[in-house]
């Protein structure tokens with residue numbers, strides 16, 4: 515088990531919508547620590563891979579937003595220059611026209627630092643794109659501050675020693691190269707919720723991702739998938755398909771309600787669906803024979819499992 519006990523988690527400097535930072539103590543101990551490579555398929559602001567980087571021989575950070583991944587790569591490779599460039603691009607809390615110029619400039623000639631500056635200055639620090647990949651979030655009367663600087667410096671200092679084993683890449687998940695023995699963390703846009711990056715994710719993508727997960731499972735990779743089973747009465751197609759196939763879901767104390775634009779939803783249930791049985795589980799009431807090695811996931815749903 516990867517222990518989070520007494521460990522200070524590294525918080526990325528991006529204030530990313532859907533960040534799993536506040537759920538890391540629940541999620542990380544459920545990963546398989548024996549895998550040879552960790553692949554964060556939907557890395558977003560980087561909170562997950564950054565906090566398991568010292569536990570795996572190789573780590574891949576992937577996200578479809580090229581400049582989001584590139585700013586992480588640059589921040590870790592050359593923190594001083596990346597921070598200085600981003601600070602110089604940020605506008606003051608009063609400068610709305612300057613923010614609009616920065617946004618137009620990014621949409622015409624995007625760079626990783628311009629994206630980070632927009633994230634620092636926009637509404638609720640929530641990056642938002644339209645379907646044509648144009649940044650369209652409004653001005654948030656905020657800017658790069660001391661807290662951002664402290665987080666950015668700590669993030670870079672933590673990851674820099676691991677650079678030789680880190681791969682930063684920007685690919686659609688279907689193009690991610692998966693090997694037997696990989697541990698995949700899969701945190702896609704939740705199709706039954708809203709977020710700024712959901713503009714280019716739909717229910718067909720849930721089915722596409724499900725099919726891809728079945729393929730990577732057959733290849734011998736393990737996966738852990740985050741999602742909310744139900745939100746405001748809407749079920750998640752991806753999680754339903756995984757459950758119907760027999761994969762095991764672990765209920766988590768969710769953080770989703772805090773970022774939902776439509777406010778808290780009592781029926782929201784955050785889960786982690788696993789393609790394997792984590793070490794931290796023990797059967798509490800066995801209704802079937804005890805699990806064997808390499809047991810099929812379908813057999814596990816009938817077991818009443820609990821966190822150790």
Ligand SMILES: C[S@@+](CC[C@H](N)C(=O)[O-])C[C@H]1O[C@@H](n2cnc3c(N)ncnc32)[C@H](O)[C@@H]1O
Pocket residue numbers: 530531532533534535555556557558559560561562576577578579685686687688701702703704711714715
């Ligand atoms: C819920 S967020 C991930 C948050 C991340 N785990 C964190 O802690 O910051 C989902 C991410 O999926 C990315 N994404 C959307 N479509 C994708 C695709 N087809 N392939 C890879 N990444 C994609 C989005 O850009 C977004 O960053």
